Amino acid sequence: MYRIIETQELAPTITRLTVEAPLVAKKRKAGNFVIVRATPTGERIPLTIVDSDPEKGTIVLIVQAIGKTTHIISELRAGYHFEDVVGPLGEPTPVSEFGTVVCIGGGVGTAVIYPIARALKAAGNRVISIVGARNRELIILEDEMAAVSDKLIVTTDDGSYGKKGFVTDALQEIIDVQGKPDAVYAIGPFPMMRAVADVTREPDIRTWVSLNPIMMDGTGMCGACRVSVGGELKFACVDGPEFDAHQVNFDELIARNQTYAGPEQKALETWKNRVETTDCRQL
Amino acid sequence: MSDNGQDSNPAGSKGQKRSRVIALKPRERMKIPRHLPDEQDPKERITNFCEVSEGFNIEKALEEATRCLECNDPVCMKACPVNVDIPAFIQLLYQGDYDGAIRKIRESNYLPAICGRVCPQENLCENSCIVGKKLEPLAIGKMERFLADYEAQRGSFTPPPVASSKGQSVAVVGSGPGGLTVAAELAQMGYDVTIFEALHEAGGVLKYGIPEFRLPKQIVDEEVERIKALGVKIETNVIIGRTLTIDELLGEMGFGAVYIGTGAGSPRFLNIPGENLSGVYSASELLTRVNLMKAYKFPEFDTPLKMGKKVVVLGGGDVAMDAVRTSKRLGPEQTLLLYRRSREEMPARLEEVHHAEEEGIEFHFLTSPVAIHGDANGWVKSIECQKMELGEPDEQGRRRPIPVEGSNFTIETDTVVVAIGQSPNPIIQQTTPGLETTKWGTITVDESGATSRPGIFAGGDISRGGATVIQAVADGKQASRSIDAYLTKLRSEGVEESGRETADQRESTGK
Ligand SMILES: Cc1cc2nc3c(=O)[nH]c(=O)nc-3n(C[C@H](O)[C@H](O)[C@H](O)COP(=O)(O)OP(=O)(O)OC[C@H]3O[C@@H](n4cnc5c(N)ncnc54)[C@H](O)[C@@H]3O)c2cc1C
Ligand code: SF4
Ligand code: FES
Numbered sequence: 001m002y003r004i005i006e007t008q009e010l011a012p013t014i015t016r017l018t019v020e021a022p023l024v025a026k027k028r029k030a031g032n033f034v035i036v037r038a039t040p041t042g043e044r045i046p047l048t049i050v051d052s053d054p055e056k057g058t059i060v061l062i063v064q065a066i067g068k069t070t071h072i073i074s075e076l077r078a079g080y081h082f083e084d085v086v087g088p089l090g091e092p093t094p095v096s097e098f099g100t101v102v103c104i105g106g107g108v109g110t111a112v113i114y115p116i117a118r119a120l121k122a123a124g125n126r127v128i129s130i131v132g133a134r135n136r137e138l139i140i141l142e143d144e145m146a147a148v149s150d151k152l153i154v155t156t157d158d159g160s161y162g163k164k165g166f167v168t169d170a171l172q173e174i175i176d177v178q179g180k181p182d183a184v185y186a187i188g189p190f191p192m193m194r195a196v197a198d199v200t201r202e203p204d205i206r207t208w209v210s211l212n213p214i215m216m217d218g219t220g221m222c223g224a225c226r227v228s229v230g231g232e233l234k235f236a237c238v239d240g241p242e243f244d245a246h247q248v249n250f251d252e253l254i255a256r257n258q259t260y261a262g263p264e265q266k267a268l269e270t271w272k273n274r275v276e277t278t279d280c281r282q283l
Numbered sequence: 284m285s286d287n288g289q290d291s292n293p294a295g296s297k298g299q300k301r302s303r304v305i306a307l308k309p310r311e312r313m314k315i316p317r318h319l320p321d322e323q324d325p326k327e328r329i330t331n332f333c334e335v336s337e338g339f340n341i342e343k344a345l346e347e348a349t350r351c352l353e354c355n356d357p358v359c360m361k362a363c364p365v366n367v368d369i370p371a372f373i374q375l376l377y378q379g380d381y382d383g384a385i386r387k388i389r390e391s392n393y394l395p396a397i398c399g400r401v402c403p404q405e406n407l408c409e410n411s412c413i414v415g416k417k418l419e420p421l422a423i424g425k426m427e428r429f430l431a432d433y434e435a436q437r438g439s440f441t442p443p444p445v446a447s448s449k450g451q452s453v454a455v456v457g458s459g460p461g462g463l464t465v466a467a468e469l470a471q472m473g474y475d476v477t478i479f480e481a482l483h484e485a486g487g488v489l490k491y492g493i494p495e496f497r498l499p500k501q502i503v504d505e506e507v508e509r510i511k512a513l514g515v516k517i518e519t520n521v522i523i524g525r526t527l528t529i530d531e532l533l534g535e536m537g538f539g540a541v542y543i544g545t546g547a548g549s550p551r552f553l554n555i556p557g558e559n560l561s562g563v564y565s566a567s568e569l570l571t572r573v574n575l576m577k578a579y580k581f582p583e584f585d586t587p588l589k590m591g592k593k594v595v596v597l598g599g600g601d602v603a604m605d606a607v608r609t610s611k612r613l614g615p616e617q618t619l620l621l622y623r624r625s626r627e628e629m630p631a632r633l634e635e636v637h638h639a640e641e642e643g644i645e646f647h648f649l650t651s652p653v654a655i656h657g658d659a660n661g662w663v664k665s666i667e668c669q670k671m672e673l674g675e676p677d678e679q680g681r682r683r684p685i686p687v688e689g690s691n692f693t694i695e696t697d698t699v700v701v702a703i704g705q706s707p708n709p710i711i712q713q714t715t716p717g718l719e720t721t722k723w724g725t726i727t728v729d730e731s732g733a734t735s736r737p738g739i740f741a742g743g744d745i746s747r748g749g750a751t752v753i754q755a756v757a758d759g760k761q762a763s764r765s766i767d768a769y770l771t772k773l774r775s776e777g778v779e780e781s782g783r784e785t786a787d788q789r790e791s792t793g794k
Contacts, residue, residue: 023526037483043576043585044483069585084483086520216571216586219481219522219710221548223565233552233559238710252559255661259561263587270582 002036002082005058010140013065014108015074016050021085022057024049030119031093031210031242034059035218037084038072045069046215046237048112049088059085062111062140068267089218090241095119098206099182100126102174103149104167104196106188107133110141112210113187118148120185126150128181130170132188136161168195180205186245190254197245207245211236213253214260227253307349315350317419318343325641329611332495332579335638336400339422344429347422348377354413359423362411364757367391369408369423376426382439385430389443392756393467393510394460396435396502397489399428402753403632435505442512446473451770454479454538456523456711459487460752461544461743463510464759465766470513472767477538478515481522484575487546488744489752491575492567492602494609497635500574524710529718533738539773540738540766543726544755547744549706553597557655558701562591562663566598566606566702573609591697593617595666597652598702599629600749604636606702607644615698618644623651623671623684649673651684653691655699665693707745715739723748732762733769740766 006018024034033048051060065074076082093116101120105113110131121127129149133139134157146152153170154162163170167188174181184207186196193209200207213236215225220238227234230247234240321337322328328335339347351373359369367388375384388395404410404424412420434440452475455462463485466476484490486503511517523529523545532538550565552558569588572578576586590613596606599622611618620639622629625648629636640646649671658664670690673682707724719727719735725748726741728734734741742758744750 023521027526039585041577041584043587084520086481086483086522086526088525089522216568216576217482219525220708221550222568222571223550223552224568226552226559228559233554249559252661255657256559256561258660259589260587263581263589267582267585267587 002085004076004078004080004082006078007076010062011138013074014138014140015063015065016111017061017063017073017076018058019061019082019085020057021059021087024085024087025052025057025059026054028052028059028088029092030095030115031090032088033090033218033241034061034085034087035089035215036061036073036082036086038069038076038082040083042072042083043069044084044216044218046089046212046218046241048115048210050111050115062108064108067264068271071268071271086218089237091239093119093185093242094208095123097124100128100178102128102130102171102181102184104130104171104184104186104188104192105132105141105145106167106186106192107138108140109188109192109210110139110145113185114141114144114148116185116187116210117145121148121150128174129153130155130167130174132156132167132170132192134158166195167192168199171196171199175199175203175205182206184208184245185210190250190257193245193248194250194254197248197250201246208242209245209248210241211243211248211253212241213257309352312350312352313414313418315346317350317422318347318425319422320425325638325643328496329642332612334499335496336425338432339425339429341429341433344376344426344433345379347426348373350414350421351377352413358411358413359408359421363391363408364753365391365760367408367427372430373421373423373426376430381430381433381437385434386443388427388430391760392753393464394506394752394756395427396431396506397460397498398753398756399424399426399431400498400502401489401493403751405633407753440509440512442509443471445471445513448475449473449770449774451475451539451774452477452537453540453542453766453770454532454536455542455544456529457481457487457544457546457743457745458485458507458517458519459544459546459743459755460489461546461755461759462487462542463507464756465542465544465742465763466515467510467513468760468763469766470510470515472763474539474767474770476515478517479521479523479527479532480517480519481545482575483519485517485519487544488548491571492548492605494570494574494605496608496612497605522710524714529711529715529739539770540740542732542759542762542766543711543734543739543741543745544743544759545708545711545745547705547707547725547747547749549708550701551704551706552701553652553703555652555654557657557663560655560657560663561661562589562697563655563699563701566596566602566700567705569606569700570602570609573613579613588613589698590615591663593696594619594698594700595694595696596620596700596702598622598704599624599631600702600704601631601635602705603702604631604639606700608635608639608642610698610700611642611644619647619694619696620644621647621650621652621666621668623649624673624682625649628673628681649684651686656693663697663699665695666699667691667693705744705749707748711745730761731765732758733765738769740769 003020008016065071103117127149132155187210213225218237225236228249372384372387409420455478458480550567577584578586578588594610654667670687671684674685728746732740740762743755
């Protein structure tokens with residue numbers, strides 16, 4: 001039983017869940033993820049482990065309601081449980097003392113960058129963080145990020161909070177004003193990570209991205225998560241999820257991630273309609 | 284079939300045993316033709332996932348049993364990798380002692396409902412059956428399946444006796460047929476066994492690979508329940524090498540020995556251009572989505588699968604056959620299989636090739652893919668192929684395919700399934716220091732199933748590469764004997780040691 005201890009709405013559609021998973025909590029390192037299944041008929045989806053408490057045997061997950069599965073997870077409350085939680089998966093983040101590191105989180109990607117920023121800070125780096133979202137409402141973990149960063153820059157696309165613009169604008173400014181950082185970690189939607197890679201390619205700054213392709217087993221047994229990195233075939237679940245941003249074939253990845261767009265939309269609609277009808281009956 | 288087996292039992296009621304010796308002479312017995320089970324009509328079955336073969340009913344099973352000559356030196360038994368006492372179980376079946384017959388099989392093989400369905404009997408027991416030298420061999424597999432199913436139908440399973448506790452525990456990694464067998468064997472010997480499984484359900488390839496229409500998942504669940512009935516514990520969602528390590532199992536967790544049966548599940552790709560386009564699946568992904576995650580019941584089940592109008596499957600083994608027949612059932616207009624050699628060289632079971640042909644799969648032999656082309660959105664649009672011809676035989680005696688110059692041609696398609704083989708799962712090898720592996724990534728074992736590290740044993744696909752269910756079962760049986768010997772030795776040393784300790788203590792306290 002993977003009991004849910006606590007849930008908290010961080011932003012509209014973004015939920016933080018504290019889940020009982022003692023073995024995972026004990027082993028987990030920054031950069032690891034779990035595969036979860038919410039219900040007995042559910043699909044297996046990967047979620048980054050944002051935080052863990054080995055003593056209490058709990059892990060923290062953050063989920064944004066996009067498809068049916070993430071909608072179901074967002075509606076789980078304390079006392080409910082996940083059908084399955086397995087992990088920790090993936091190679092942990094390569095954390096060492098680089099000097100100055102820029103950590104970039106876009107949208108719910110901030111949940112993934114947070115444990116990495118914290119680990120980098122703990123390893124003695126000077127951490128400059130950039131957190132971006134479409135608007136003010138969707139900025140998450142601002143305080144947490146501030147606490148593990150020497151400097152935090154917030155950007156919103158519409159200028160409703162922080163700097164108006166994209167995370168890449170803020171990154172470019174850092175490079176122009178302060179000079180090249182020693183490393184960059186960027187996690188967010190694929191187009192954002194691709195844009196970051198484009199900014200740091202020319203000045204040749206070491207850049208890592210964390211990929212979230214389609215996954216199923218998470219142990220290297222299906223190949224759904226395969227990506228081309230430097231022309232080589234890699235399985236993101238076992239070889240990653242973090243890779244050298246300049247080597248990743250983002251175009252291929254973006255296309256592959258659309259594979260199930262149709263069926264997923266259908267599943268979400270069917271599910272939403274079902275919720276409405278139950279609500280009617282309850283009235 | 285009636286609910287009460289006894290009523291419709293032509294072998295007579297309880298206690299009245301048939302003796303074949305009086306009944307029929309060998310010559311007469313040999314005149315009876317081999318029985319065939321009913322099968323779902325091909326046109327019907329390509330619209331569902333129900334089992335193709337309906338198996339024997341009592342009448343057929345009993346009549347088939349009549350055909351056995353009860354050879355003095357049964358060659359069928361020798362050809363079976365776990366040496367099931369075939370004539371003995373057939374004799375018991377003939378006498379109407381169904382419980383005795385299934386118990387007889389289970390003495391050698393704890394998974395009869397599974398092996399009766401998926402073993403390549405045509406290459407093993409049935410291939411060597413004496414009757415088969417002149418006529419059709421006995422349908423040994425179908426009788427095995429009947430006995431298992433009939434027992435389940437009557438609910439008459441009783442677990443075999445379990446020896447008193449040895450006070451030692453064994454960890455089994457992976458719940459495929461190998462792991463399940465080790466667990467069943469050791470539990471009966473009195474060991475405390477825990478299976479650790481990475482996925483959320485037990486069964487390995489039996490669950491995620493072999494399709495429902497060949498091996499219903501309920502059958503696998505029932506076999507797993509019969510293993511739990513021996514006191515075996517199964518921990519799903521535990522990846523050894525990630526959640527826990529082998530060294531933790533042997534160290535702080537106190538297991539006396541570990542068996543690794545993690546299989547060969549990592550899909551291989553062709554390394555041709557376009558393989559990462561949307562619409563290209565590995566057979567493992569396709570089969571796992573459909574079998575384990577029930578994508579064929581989408582949206583009742585949440586896991587999606589997108590099948591196009593024209594599916595091309597690449598490969599010629601059992602996995603390719605399962606992938607192509609699974610694809611067919613998901614409703615494309617056309618389903619093709621491309622294989623680079625000819626029909627004779629196909630490694631797949633003949634029965635399955637035959638089933639696939641009946642189901643309207645189009646086979647293209649001597650055809651090898653060279654590139655996959657995509658449309659503007661990154662979806663598969665076509666596959667470029669090359670014609671092959673057969674050259675000299677390779678080391679395994681199969682004729683090597685050689686490309687025919689200038690023979691390239693293109694097949695329009697929107698879904699491609701790569702089914703060219705699987706490699707061993709690497710996680711344990713990467714996280715267990717001192718565990719020797721081969722250049723193919725399999726774990727090195729000696730004939731007893733022992734690895735390079737004391738207390739760690741392995742077998743099945745993780746040490747053989749891709750093999751068969753019954754080979755994994757055979758490895759499991761061998762390894763459980765070795766584990767028993769290893770733990771017995773530890774016990775006697777432990778006794779000696781604690782004996783020495785008490786002597787030492789006596790000495791020290793005596794002073
Ligand atoms: C599609 C397909 C069809 C087949 N058809 C046939 C057939 O008709 N007849 C036949 O005889 N053979 C067939 N085979 C081959 C047969 O299934 C295998 O040889 C057999 O299952 C091997 O058994 P195993 O016990 O070694 O491992 P597997 O069945 O592969 O099971 C290994 C298990 O270990 C788990 N595991 C892996 N890594 C870890 C880890 N680190 N920690 C915990 N658990 C782990 C896996 O999740 C899996 O459940 C087929 C194979 C496939 C793929
Ligand atoms: S070889 Fe054939 S006839 Fe002889 S015992 Fe075996 S099954 Fe019966
Ligand atoms: S998720 Fe299946 S191989 Fe990575």
